[in-house]
Amino acid sequence: MRNLVAVPVILLSVILQSAVISRVYLLSGIGDLPLVMLAAWSLQEEVDSAWHWATATGLLVGFISGLPLVVPITGYLAIVLLARIFQRRVWQAPLLAMFSITFLGTILVSVLSLGVLRFVGVPLPISDVLGLLTLPSVLLNMLLAIPVYAVMRDLARWVYPTPEVE
Amino acid sequence: MALALGGYFSSASNVFTGSLVNVQAWFSARFVALQDFFTSPRDLASLRQRNAELEGEIAELQAQVIQLQQEVGETEILAALVDFSRARSENSYKAAAVIGRDPSPFLHYVIINVGSNDGILRGMPVVTNQGLIGRVDAVIADAARVELITDPASSVNVRLQNAETEASLVGSVTGDVTLELIPQDINVQPGDLVLTSGLGGGYPPDLIIGQVVNVRSRDFDLFQQATVQPVVDFNRLEIVLVIVNFKPVDIAPLLPAP
Numbered sequence A: 001m002r003n004l005v006a007v008p009v010i011l012l013s014v015i016l017q018s019a020v021i022s023r024v025y026l027l028s029g030i031g032d033l034p035l036v037m038l039a040a041w042s043l044q045e046e047v048d049s050a051w052h053w054a055t056a057t058g059l060l061v062g063f064i065s066g067l068p069l070v071v072p073i074t075g076y077l078a079i080v081l082l083a084r085i086f087q088r089r090v091w092q093a094p095l096l097a098m099f100s101i102t103f104l105g106t107i108l109v110s111v112l113s114l115g116v117l118r119f120v121g122v123p124l125p126i127s128d129v130l131g132l133l134t135l136p137s138v139l140l141n142m143l144l145a146i147p148v149y150a151v152m153r154d155l156a157r158w159v160y161p162t163p164e165v166e
Numbered sequence B: 001m002a003l004a005l006g007g008y009f010s011s012a013s014n015v016f017t018g019s020l021v022n023v024q025a026w027f028s029a030r031f032v033a034l035q036d037f038f039t040s041p042r043d044l045a046s047l048r049q050r051n052a053e054l055e056g057e058i059a060e061l062q063a064q065v066i067q068l069q070q071e072v073g074e075t076e077i078l079a080a081l082v083d084f085s086r087a088r089s090e091n092s093y094k095a096a097a098v099i100g101r102d103p104s105p106f107l108h109y110v111i112i113n114v115g116s117n118d119g120i121l122r123g124m125p126v127v128t129n130q131g132l133i134g135r136v137d138a139v140i141a142d143a144a145r146v147e148l149i150t151d152p153a154s155s156v157n158v159r160l161q162n163a164e165t166e167a168s169l170v171g172s173v174t175g176d177v178t179l180e181l182i183p184q185d186i187n188v189q190p191g192d193l194v195l196t197s198g199l200g201g202g203y204p205p206d207l208i209i210g211q212v213v214n215v216r217s218r219d220f221d222l223f224q225q226a227t228v229q230p231v232v233d234f235n236r237l238e239i240v241l242v243i244v245n246f247k248p249v250d251i252a253p254l255l256p257a258p
Helices: A002-019 A033-042 A050-064 A070-089 A094-119 A126-159 B010-087
Strands: B093-101 B109-112 B125-127 B132-139 B144-148 B155-160 B165-170 B177-183 B193-196 B208-216 B223-230 B239-243
Touching: A002 A033, A002 A050, A002 A126, A002 B093, A033 A050, A033 A070, A033 A094, A033 A126, A050 A070, A070 A094, A094 A126, B010 B093, B010 B239, B109 B132, B109 B239, B155 B177, B155 B208, B177 B208
Parallel strands: none
Antiparallel strands: B093 B109, B093 B239, B109 B144, B125 B132, B125 B239, B132 B144, B155 B165, B155 B193, B165 B177, B177 B223, B193 B208, B208 B223
């Protein structure tokens, strides 16, 4: 039953991404709400379903987007992997971990998209992509990171209530 | 009585009535002041209530004004689209609203709210009343994804109206569109109109795309390049038209294998 909460949350994040966030440009970059949402969810200690969330989100984004399906699925699974690694190492500073994962994850997904699109024959100049797309996207995702982390932390506490110790 | 009727008492009468009016005015003013003093708390409360009601009405009316302005804007767009479709009666159109954009910043796609249930097929061109915006890339029952001409993977065969030459229009990751493969011996000028040529069968001919902004011609290049300013504002796409009677031709089998 706990996993059912993934359905509305993932749907809402992808709908918001397509309908709202994708229209807010900084140079050529846009925010990536599903990425930030997954990073925040994976950082919650009690959450054990982050891999399923990443797969479902990747499938849904791949369905909507013109990107090859391998990019969102691999990218989002890599975000969860990064989050799990950071969670164990910087567990005392979750916001620092959140920012680090958002920064690295955005670059990772960007590089992955660039590589796959160039592989399938789309002419993308690397300098333009890095300067006009990746860096602005990193900044926008950083701005999204704090509110999304707060929402996902509250959601995790609601879905996985901590038993009271007497 | 005769003296009074003759007007001999008029001055005395004026003095008397004037004094009477003044005294009555004085009393009346004091009475009204006292009445206000005693009744003002009740009026204040009712005024506050009335004020709140009116503020509520103002807020409601402002919301209505915003909604009506939005409807007027949509109506204007639809009227322009209807004019466009009447002017080009050889094509059949299906109007659609843009409901989203591609989640990836690498791609320039929009999502529209018509799909295979409305007769939309992959490859159908999509336009606005201003000009070409792209073509349908993927379709599901109630929605379709449209590849814009600004997409880095997009390539449109075009012709320059004034120069009477053909070229290829390509998109980019920044959303700029560029003309490539313009022969060196062709004189291209800023302001030249760019239209679809219809070559390749991907788009119908003579759809307006934009104007040449500047030309880059170097002696050692095989071809000239030109930057094009599209006539459509791709950041403000709301309602578009899909040309439903155009069947794109797939010439891939005719091309020589690499």
